[in-house]
Amino acid sequence: MKPQSMLFTIYGEYVRHYGSEIWIGSLTKLMGEFGLSEPAVRAAISRMLRQGWLESRKVGNRSYYSVSERGKKRLEEAAARIYKVETDVWDGKWCIASYNIPEERRALRDQLRKELGWMGFGMLTTSTWISPNNLSDRVKELTEAHEITEYVEIFTSEHMGWSNPKQLVQKCWDIDEINEKYKSFIDAYREEYEQLSAKMSNGEAVPDSHCFVEKTKLVHQYRKFLFIDPDLPQELLPELWLGKEADELFQNYYQLLNPGAVRFFETVYEAAPSA
Structure with missing residues (x-):
């Protein structure tokens, strides 16, 4: 996992719900859960600052990093697509x-x-x-x-001709490849979800840190579909479309992991002083 990409996930999934600002010490500890070193995290933060995704401020000897307006907009757009409930009826x-x-x-x-x-x-x-x-x-x-x-x-x-709408879709997007990636996602996470669901149903304890790592990795992987899935309306999708099945698996697994993941984040996160 690339540090910068993981930072986007951490900010989008957690930090933006807590004022969009976080102390570097908390951030490096969270990123350390994925085996990422402090120098790697700091280097990624520096790149995101230069690219305009983050802003920084100093309070005493502590550095805090917040999402810029540009970054907030991108994270909101991503969240709207990841957690979209219904697809609007296409107007043609x-x-x-x-x-x-x-x-x-x-x-x-x-x-x-x-x-x-x-x-x-x-x-x-x-x-x-x-x-x-x-x-x-x-x-x-x-x-x-x-x-x-x-x-x-x-x-x-x-569109007046000559391809029909589904043929036009095939010309512009590699639907088969997207479907194959959804299949890979389902194959990778179905068993994990079922095992954890059974464990929790049996009352077995699952560490919050485990929930944090697995939920963050789940979102991190699912977020990649934003770059390849055009979010086509139902009318333009092929009969065999695995996107819906993958989305249902994602939502169910997410809901299972979320409470513990949030608890762990809150133990590490420190509220920034008022500006």
Whole structure:
């Protein structure tokens, strides 16, 4: 597990519910539960500071790190997708983002592609990306933030031909590969969930530290689907779609681990002094 990626999970799953700020000592102890060293954690924090995900302040000889506004927005977007309860009925419209960014701004072009993919867009052509979800406002915010509005056009449109909607999905996303990754997730966690559920049902004690580690790893792994699953409406999914089964397993296992995980976090976390 990469330290920076795990930090996103720790902040998103725990710290943001406790004022979004944490002492470095608490953070390194939590990360140490996964075998990550203090130098590795500090290096990851430094990168996140430079990238604008975190902010820092000093109180006496203690350093505290909080999520920036940019970071909060990203964590909220991720949580909304991970814990989404229902999928809206699709209106048949497609959100389209098309861009023509000059070669001298290649880095921004590459960043835009990554961000569009994370949002759930699929690449129709090299510079045209589509989504069945209404993401136009988020694309506007993204292009304004990067100051590339002159190179980007955004549309909401109906598809008139020639592929049918499911064929269009197959062109833009590797649905079979996503399904296979959901199968791997189910295979990896089904037995763990059933064993722990049986143990708790029998009244056997399960350490809070174990719940913290396993729940955090569970969320960490499930969060990866944000980067590959476009969150397609039911009408566009294949008949054999394992995403729903994986989601049910995730939710059930999460609920089993959550109470102990939160208790452990609270024993390590120290509230930051008022600003």
